[in-house]
Amino acid sequence: MIEDLKKWFVDHPTSTNIIKYLVWIVLVFVFITWIRRILKKKLPNNNIKYKSQKGVEVIGYVFVILITVSYFTGSIKDLGLAIGFLTAGITITLQEIILSIAGSFYIFLVKVYKPGDRIEINGIKGDVIDIDSIYTTMMEIGEWVSSDNYSGRIVKLSNAFVFKGAVYNYSRDFPFVWDEFNLPIRYGSDIELAKSIVISVAQKNLAKYVQESMAEWKNVVKEYYIEDAQVDPTLAITMTDNWVQLNLRYIVDYKKRRFTKNILHEEIGKMIEETKGAVVLASATFEIVKIPTVNLQDRNGTDKDLN
Structure with missing residues (x-):
């Protein structure tokens, strides 16, 4: 049987080369998988662990390309020519995959984003949890849930x-965002007291973000052409038909927008209640100044006024 098998390999050189090629490819992937498992167990830092595993994956792809070229061209010297013919043949059918692979290199080299970043791309917002050679995987935020909460998808x-x-x-580059909210105050309220309440609460709860963002913004100014x-925190006043509107604009950690806004609303609301009516929140109400008179006539032609 062994002699028959040897004879078959001799009589079918093309099939033999294909089998050898497939064996080498399987060995490469087995070796890469083994290395990745070792790195996953040995490396303590998640960031280094992730980058090391991705680096080993890229090296594996390079070996697969080199083995493919050497088997199907007969010489590694023909690498450039072989890649040229190969690219010309599959560009149309695999253009999306090729673009995705090129995008993965672009993401890592230019550092467009990395795992852990919060991004919005193609109208989808979320936290990046993985980047492979073809896909970026995100934990979605928003959609049917309010604010920046995970949707679960x-x-x-x-x-x-x-x-x-x-x-x-x-x-x-700058892990902070500007946020704002409007506070309607009824006409006749102590506007200066209302302003002092909003500013004091904002300064108390946002001081940490202000200090941290100032340091981060200096790095942004050094890196980019920006003022x-x-x-x-800044406060702007607008006079409307129904109330005096106080607009508070402030900076906050991008992951703590909802939490911070909730704290500001709670504390401002409590302090307004403690003013005992000196400051009153406004609401959309309608005041009827005068009821119009309706003139009706009975069957005899007598006028009757309805108020």
């Missing part, structure tokens, strides 16, 4: 989207 997006539109990164920004 895990979304996979092609890496090709980094070439097709804007990528909004909430955390890469200095106002990071202290």
Whole structure:
């Protein structure tokens, strides 16, 4: 039987080469999987562990390409020519995959985003939890839930989207965002007291974010052509038909928008109640100034006024 098997290999050189090629490919993937498991167990830092595993994966792809070229061209010297013919043949049918792979290299080299960043891409917002050679995986936020809460859906997006539109990164260079809310105060209230309440609560709860964001913003100014920004809480007043509107604008950690807004509302509301009516929140109400007179006539032609 062994002699028959040897004879078959001799009589079928093409099949033999294909089998050898497949064996080498399987060995490469087995070796890569083994190395990744060792790195996962031995490396303590999640960031280093993740990057090391991805690096080993890329090296594995390079070996697969080299083995493929050497088997199907006969010489590794023909690598450039072989890749040229190969690319020309599959570009049309695999253009999305090729663009995705190119996008993965672009993401890592240019550092568009990394695992742990909060981004918005192709209209989808979420936290990046994985980046492989083809897909970016995100934990979605928003959609049917309010504010920046997780929806519970895990979304996979092609890496090709980094070439097709804007990528909004909430955390890469400046992990803070500006937020604001409006506070309607009834006419006749002590506006100065209302202003002092809002500013004092804002300064008390936002001092940490202001200090941290000032340091981060200095790095942004050094890196990009941009002017200095106002990071202290600011208050603007608008006179409307129904109330005096106080607009508070402030800076906050991008992951703590909802929590911070809730704290501000609670404390401002309590302090307004403690003013014993000196400051009153306004609401949309309608005042009827005068009821119009309706003139009716009975059958005899006599006028009757209805008030």
